[in-house]
Amino acid sequence: MTDPFADAAAQRPAAPTLPADHPLLRGLNPEQLAAVTLPPVPALVLAGAGSGKTRVLTTRIAWLLATGQASPGGILAVTFTNKAAKEMLARLSAMLPLNVRGMWIGTFHGLCHRLLRAHHQSAGLPATFQILDTQDQLGAIKRVLKERRIDEDRVKPKELQWFIAGAKEDGLRPHDLSARDEDTRLKIELYRDYEAQCQREGVVDFGELMLRAYELLRDHEPLRVHYQRRFRHLLIDEFQDTNRLQYAWIKQLAGDDVGGRFVPCGNAVMAVGDDDQSIYAFRGARVGNMSDFVREFGIAAPIKLEENYRSVGHILHAANHLIDHNRQRLGKQLRTAQGQGDPLRVVELPSDFEEAQWVIDEIRHLMREDGVPAHEIALLYRSNAQSRALEGALFNAGIPYRVYGGLRFFERAEVKHALAYLRLLENPHDDTSFLRVVNFPPRGIGARTIEQLQQAAREAGCSLHDAATAVGGKGGAHLVAFVAKLDVMRERSAGRPLREIIEGVLADSGLIDHYRGEREGAERIENLQELVNAAESFVTQEGFGREAVALPLDETAAATVDADAAETGETLSPLAAFLTHAALEAGEHQAQAGQAAVQLMTVHAAKGLEFDAVFITGLEEGLFPHDNSLSSPDGLEEERRLMYVAITRARRRLYLTHAQTRMLHGQTRYHIPSRFLDELPQESVQWLSPRRARAAAGGWGAAAAPGALVQPAWGRSGLGDERPAGLAGIPAAAPPSSSPPAVSASGAEIRKGMTVFHTKFGEGRVLAIEGQGADARAQVDFRRHGTKWLALAVAKLTPVA
DNA sequence: TATTTCTGAGTTTTT
DNA sequence: CTCAGAAATA
Numbered sequence: 126m127t128d129p130f131a132d133a134a135a136q137r138p139a140a141p142t143l144p145a146d147h148p149l150l151r152g153l154n155p156e157q158l159a160a161v162t163l164p165p166v167p168a169l170v171l172a173g174a175g176s177g178k179t180r181v182l183t184t185r186i187a188w189l190l191a192t193g194q195a196s197p198g199g200i201l202a203v204t205f206t207n208k209a210a211k212e213m214l215a216r217l218s219a220m221l222p223l224n225v226r227g228m229w230i231g232t233f234h235g236l237c238h239r240l241l242r243a244h245h246q247s248a249g250l251p252a253t254f255q256i257l258d259t260q261d262q263l264g265a266i267k268r269v270l271k272e273r274r275i276d277e278d279r280v281k282p283k284e285l286q287w288f289i290a291g292a293k294e295d296g297l298r299p300h301d302l303s304a305r306d307e308d309t310r311l312k313i314e315l316y317r318d319y320e321a322q323c324q325r326e327g328v329v330d331f332g333e334l335m336l337r338a339y340e341l342l343r344d345h346e347p348l349r350v351h352y353q354r355r356f357r358h359l360l361i362d363e364f365q366d367t368n369r370l371q372y373a374w375i376k377q378l379a380g381d382d383v384g385g386r387f388v389p390c391g392n393a394v395m396a397v398g399d400d401d402q403s404i405y406a407f408r409g410a411r412v413g414n415m416s417d418f419v420r421e422f423g424i425a426a427p428i429k430l431e432e433n434y435r436s437v438g439h440i441l442h443a444a445n446h447l448i449d450h451n452r453q454r455l456g457k458q459l460r461t462a463q464g465q466g467d468p469l470r471v472v473e474l475p476s477d478f479e480e481a482q483w484v485i486d487e488i489r490h491l492m493r494e495d496g497v498p499a500h501e502i503a504l505l506y507r508s509n510a511q512s513r514a515l516e517g518a519l520f521n522a523g524i525p526y527r528v529y530g531g532l533r534f535f536e537r538a539e540v541k542h543a544l545a546y547l548r549l550l551e552n553p554h555d556d557t558s559f560l561r562v563v564n565f566p567p568r569g570i571g572a573r574t575i576e577q578l579q580q581a582a583r584e585a586g587c588s589l590h591d592a593a594t595a596v597g598g599k600g601g602a603h604l605v606a607f608v609a610k611l612d613v614m615r616e617r618s619a620g621r622p623l624r625e626i627i628e629g630v631l632a633d634s635g636l637i638d639h640y641r642g643e644r645e646g647a648e649r650i651e652n653l654q655e656l657v658n659a660a661e662s663f664v665t666q667e668g669f670g671r672e673a674v675a676l677p678l679d680e681t682a683a684a685t686v687d688a689d690a691a692e693t694g695e696t697l698s699p700l701a702a703f704l705t706h707a708a709l710e711a712g713e714h715q716a717q718a719g720q721a722a723v724q725l726m727t728v729h730a731a732k733g734l735e736f737d738a739v740f741i742t743g744l745e746e747g748l749f750p751h752d753n754s755l756s757s758p759d760g761l762e763e764e765r766r767l768m769y770v771a772i773t774r775a776r777r778r779l780y781l782t783h784a785q786t787r788m789l790h791g792q793t794r795y796h797i798p799s800r801f802l803d804e805l806p807q808e809s810v811q812w813l814s815p816r817r818a819r820a821a822a823g824g825w826g827a828a829a830a831p832g833a834l835v836q837p838a839w840g841r842s843g844l845g846d847e848r849p850a851g852l853a854g855i856p857a858a859a860p861p862s863s864s865p866p867a868v869s870a871s872g873a874e875i876r877k878g879m880t881v882f883h884t885k886f887g888e889g890r891v892l893a894i895e896g897q898g899a900d901a902r903a904q905v906d907f908r909r910h911g912t913k914w915l916a917l918a919v920a921k922l923t924p925v926a
Numbered sequence: 927t928a929t930t931t932c933t934g935a936g937t938t939t940t941t
Numbered sequence: 942c943t944c945a946g947a948a949a950t951a
Contacts, residue, residue, distance in 0.1 A: 330941095508938070
């Protein structure tokens with residue numbers, strides 16, 4: 126093949142075909158400008174936190190289009206999350222009047238899905254293949270174990286799932302694996318079984334989407350060549366997070382394997398990433414891809430974006446200083462044109478409760494005195510369990526908050542049930558979906574019947590759907606009726622608009638009726654209604670069918686590539702497109718209190734976001750860095766990068782808190798301050814005591830020695846009766862005083878285990894009692910309001926007979 | 927089949 | 942402690 130850019134590595138100077146004062150280029154700094162206007166050669170852009178990475182990426186695309194160096198169809202831009210892809214698209218269409226159609230901008234999985242739909246035959250998949258999410262995959266794996274009669278204690282389903290996903294991330298099929306021990310041998314066998322089962326059912330998991338698409342390109346030369354010629358410009362976001370397979374997939378589009386050596390075909394691959402923000406090694410991300418990329422694509426020197434537009438000087442200085450403790454780095458120093466700002470504030474507190482309370486007081490201060498809006502305040506923590514104490518304190522203080530993470534819309538049980546019915550309309554052989562709803566709502570098909578059905582299907586080598594008639598007895602009759610019902614639903618939905626299809630299924634399946642009779646059913650019905658709305662807006666806003674549309678093959682390729690359906694213009698049905706949407710875009714995490722809410726999330730979830738004020742909580746050895754990461758130097762370095770990510774989220778104010786004691790796994794644990802605190806530049810850090818020191822200093826607090834014992838001076842006023850009593854009197858080194866069995870308060874005796882009444886929270890059960898006299902407090906599990914600690918001296922608790 | 931009791935594990939997570 | 946999933950029981 127002719128290679129128009131064979132001398133790519135020479136990095137010729139930029140030769141823009143438009144003047145340098147082109148509106149697109151306005152306001153770019155020299156490094157950004159260099160990246161945006163780079164000639165079409167492979168390049169690595171090292172984009173520091175807050176350095177305008179997304180801007181560079183989108184402006185680059187806009188520049189290529191505006192200068193006629195590329196057409197929309199000739200660009201492929203890939204991200205990790207739908208959010209990032211959407212943002213890119215949004216910013217791009219704000220820059221250029223542009224037809225988004227036909228542009229390949231999306232997530233790795235989204236783009237691979239597109240390829241597989243277009244070439245499902247070549248990829249060996251049925252046209253109606255469905256996508257398994259992580260839950261579905263685990264279910265499918267459990268079925269494999271059951272069929273093999275392997276006890277789940279012998280091979281843990283989760284472990285097998287990890288094994289299979291890991292193998293796929295490395296691009297390995299069962300036959301690529303060799304066993305050293307019996308355990309692994311068995312897992313490989315089960316991996317093989319799992320693959321066969323998925324193939325039989327016409328389903329693919331997330332890893333399979335990537336791996337199939339990779340193999341499709343690898344094994345079908347004409348197809349590969351076609352896409353290589355089409356996508357002259359490849360842009361990869363968050364390159365440090367790519368796994369082996371994702372990098373291998375990109376290489377398929379950017380060159381060929383010649384005798385085991387990668388030879389680039391001259392496409393302009395722009396990899397954008399930051400090795401200092403690589404925090405996903407645990408799920409297969411391989412920072413090493415960056416150095417491989419430099420070597421395999423002959424990159425002379427990376428373009429470094431080191432000008433930070435986000436944070437004040439002290440914060441950047443702290444980030445730079447901390448990350449400097451890592452040995453494995455490409456090397457980068459963030460700088461800012463902003464002033465120094467306030468130094469970082471480090472606070473030590475006696476317990477996680479006091480930590481939460483201190484944070485709340487500070488939030489109040491930020492909101493009232495400094496006018497920081499609630500949604501510009503973020504509370505970060507290393508692990509999800511830590512949110513509890515913070516949430517409790519926020520709730521009691523009446524401050525609106527929003528917690529990231531948790532169940533997402535398309536992952537809710539009722540929504541998954543509805544989707545399973547819809548999937549069965551598309552692909553009746555999807556046994557995962559079949560099993561999910563064969564007896565939901567209950568229709569007299571018990572475990573016994575299902576057992577028989579699976580046996581019959583196994584013997585006949587067919588799907589559960591097709592084996593339904595083979596089961597006798599009452600259960601068999603119910604099965605036949607169920608299958609008939611599915612068939613009727615399918616017939617009824619033919620040619621109908623998506624909305625009607627879903628509404629029909631919700632009614633005909635009996636889901637709505639079933640939830641109508643349930644206690645908590647109202648909310649579930651609401652969610653099902655929301656599913657209809659989601660489908661409606663999907664059809665009108667997103668459109669459908671576009672997914673599978675590919676540009677016509679060029680002449681040479683068209684002659685040799687088999688004429689797969691979608692490639693010749695056939696489009697996906699609205700239902701199929703919507704199901705894909707549901708599988709690949711699980712939807713927003715539950716949006717809670719909307720706009721004016723303090724944001725709570727793990728440090729991982731905070732990546733890519735920024736806030737005026739950030740609290741990093743729980744900075745203790747064992748927690749952050751986490752115990753489990755300390756066994757290897759790499760682990761510790763990743764924790765440090767995580768800390769780096771956390772620090773660089775803050776624009777103006779950064780607080781770092783740690784507690785001497787913390788409730789963990791039901792018992793109080795004692796922690797020493799995180800080593801990361803010692804790795805900060807002391808000139809940018811202010812060690813605070815709570816209130817008292819601050820009050821004495823008349824504002825932002827006085828400096829104290831690192832680790833100085835903090836004497837909290839909580840007043841009784843204005844904190845509400847739900848606030849847990851302070852542990853001020855407890856010396857740091859001694860265990861907390863043991864709980865007395867009973868406490869006398871407001872004349873009545875409150876005991877562990879008894880039921881009590883509270884004027885605001887109603888009835889609850891006393892779970893525990895701690896402390897004595899004025900400090901006595903009780904933990905009460907209120908039916909409607911959850912578990913709370915109440916100071917008995919203040920709370921009005923009355924025993925209930 | 928539905929509810930309750932028990933057991934065990936407990937970093938980080940998108941697709 | 943707290944939640945999820947399995948086993949046990951009505």
